[in-house]
Amino acid sequence: MAEVCAVVASTHHPFYYKTSTMPEAERPPFAAEWIAKIESFRETLTAARPDVLVMVGSDHFHQLWLDNMPQFLVGKAPFFDANWHNEEREFGLPRMRLTGQEELAAHLLRDGLDRDFDLAFSNELRIDHSITCPIITLRPEADLPIVPVYTNIFAPPLPQPRRFVALGRAIREMVESWESDLRVAIIGTGHLSLELGGPRQFGPTGPDPVFDRKAVDWIASGDIEGCLAEVSLDSLHAPGNATHGFMDFMLMMGAAGDGVPADFVETVDLFHTMEAYFTWYPGGRVPGRAEETS
Amino acid sequence: MSKYLVDKFLYSVDRDPELTERYREDPVELVAWWEANLAGSLLNCIPAEQTTWLAFTDEERRALAEHDHVALFGMGAHPFLTLTLFIALFERDHGPMEYQLAYARALDHVTQPYPDIAT
Numbered sequence A: 001m002a003e004v005c006a007v008v009a010s011t012h013h014p015f016y017y018k019t020s021t022m023p024e025a026e027r028p029p030f031a032a033e034w035i036a037k038i039e040s041f042r043e044t045l046t047a048a049r050p051d052v053l054v055m056v057g058s059d060h061f062h063q064l065w066l067d068n069m070p071q072f073l074v075g076k077a078p079f080f081d082a083n084w085h086n087e088e089r090e091f092g093l094p095r096m097r098l099t100g101q102e103e104l105a106a107h108l109l110r111d112g113l114d115r116d117f118d119l120a121f122s123n124e125l126r127i128d129h130s131i132t133c134p135i136i137t138l139r140p141e142a143d144l145p146i147v148p149v150y151t152n153i154f155a156p157p158l159p160q161p162r163r164f165v166a167l168g169r170a171i172r173e174m175v176e177s178w179e180s181d182l183r184v185a186i187i188g189t190g191h192l193s194l195e196l197g198g199p200r201q202f203g204p205t206g207p208d209p210v211f212d213r214k215a216v217d218w219i220a221s222g223d224i225e226g227c228l229a230e231v232s233l234d235s236l237h238a239p240g241n242a243t244h245g246f247m248d249f250m251l252m253m254g255a256a257g258d259g260v261p262a263d264f265v266e267t268v269d270l271f272h273t274m275e276a277y278f279t280w281y282p283g284g285r286v287p288g289r290a291e292e293t294s
Numbered sequence B: 001m002s003k004y005l006v007d008k009f010l011y012s013v014d015r016d017p018e019l020t021e022r023y024r025e026d027p028v029e030l031v032a033w034w035e036a037n038l039a040g041s042l043l044n045c046i047p048a049e050q051t052t053w054l055a056f057t058d059e060e061r062r063a064l065a066e067h068d069h070v071a072l073f074g075m076g077a078h079p080f081l082t083l084t085l086f087i088a089l090f091e092r093d094h095g096p097m098e099y100q101l102a103y104a105r106a107l108d109h110v111t112q113p114y115p116d117i118a119t
Helices: A016-021 A031-048 A085-091 A102-114 A129-138 A161-176 A209-221 A224-230 A243-256 B003-014 B017-025 B027-037 B058-065 B069-075 B079-093 B098-105
Strands: A003-011 A052-057 A072-075 A079-082 A096-099 A120-122 A146-151 A183-190 A264-269 A274-280
Touching: A003 A031, A003 A129, A003 A161, A003 A243, A016 A031, A016 A129, A031 A129, A031 A183, A031 A264, A031 A274, A052 A102, A052 A129, A052 A161, A052 A243, A072 A102, A085 B079, A096 A129, A102 A146, A102 A161, A129 A146, A129 A183, A146 A161, A146 A243, A161 A183, A161 A224, A161 A243, A183 A243, A209 A224, A209 A243, A209 A264, A209 A274, A224 A243, A243 A274, B003 B017, B003 B027, B003 B058, B003 B069, B003 B079, B017 B027, B017 B079, B027 B058, B058 B069, B069 B079, B079 B098
Parallel strands: A003 A183, A052 A146, A052 A183, A072 A120
Antiparallel strands: A003 A274, A072 A146, A079 A096, A264 A274
């Protein structure tokens, strides 16, 4: 059976690429700390030596539109072109092409349907920055095959938070039941508190630093029950109008396991968001270093 | 109210650089042209299969034609769509982050709960 070699959860700030590739002298003051932390975060994935990446993200009204909106969708295709005109325009993101892992995608679709997740699928999916940002931060070589999994955190009505957690748990189990010798990392990106297009956008910190600290604690300690007790579709409006993206972190908590603390936790306070990075090694061990707990 | 159609306008103009420029230069013309020609356009369908019943209200047409992002927010237009398109339209006329902060200040009077964005 396949091995889950790492579970990784991250914010997906679209300006990291631009910030880290501009000439050093032109970089903003926060760049050095941000880049150093991302490089440490990247090492946590490199150490896990993955062969395949399951990439959980959310299409930002790029390919998925209100005339035909899936709640959860798996991309099954040999290749995925990536990044869209408006992401090149606004964020300076590059065009990319990633390879797909169709066997694992087919397995997730079949097994997911049989577990009562009515997963939609796409055989021609152009992916966006919710998936390419973690490729850029965690695996800039972009050399591993992926299975994209899109969630709807964007266009209400949305699935309930507990459904995100349940899907995360299911993805973990489904990957572990895939008949393959490959090592799979499950990577997902979301947001902490975030406001876009409202009065609290682009403030000196994220719109709700108290929520952010609490959220980081929930994720870092694997406190799924505590998180589910406080978070609802209604409550997520209060920290900022785009905070429903936190449900993708909840999905990743499900994938990491109840009560399982993260082996790597890092945060960066940027001017309008708190960025947060987490890695879990199943069993609490860096893969391949059986003697050493991380 | 046709919140869906307002979102469709923002979505389709944002993703097409030519429409974005036309909306910046002559919003009255572009909004009228778009409603006449693209409002009913359904993905993967031939023109004969256009949707027949979509139209803006007068207030929606006015808000779009006047680049009135505050009114669009009040109507429950999707804030991500409005912000992304308006950054494309106006960021170039301002210093770094200046436009985004002015955009937020114009919404300072808004209190929670924000207008419902469900379509």
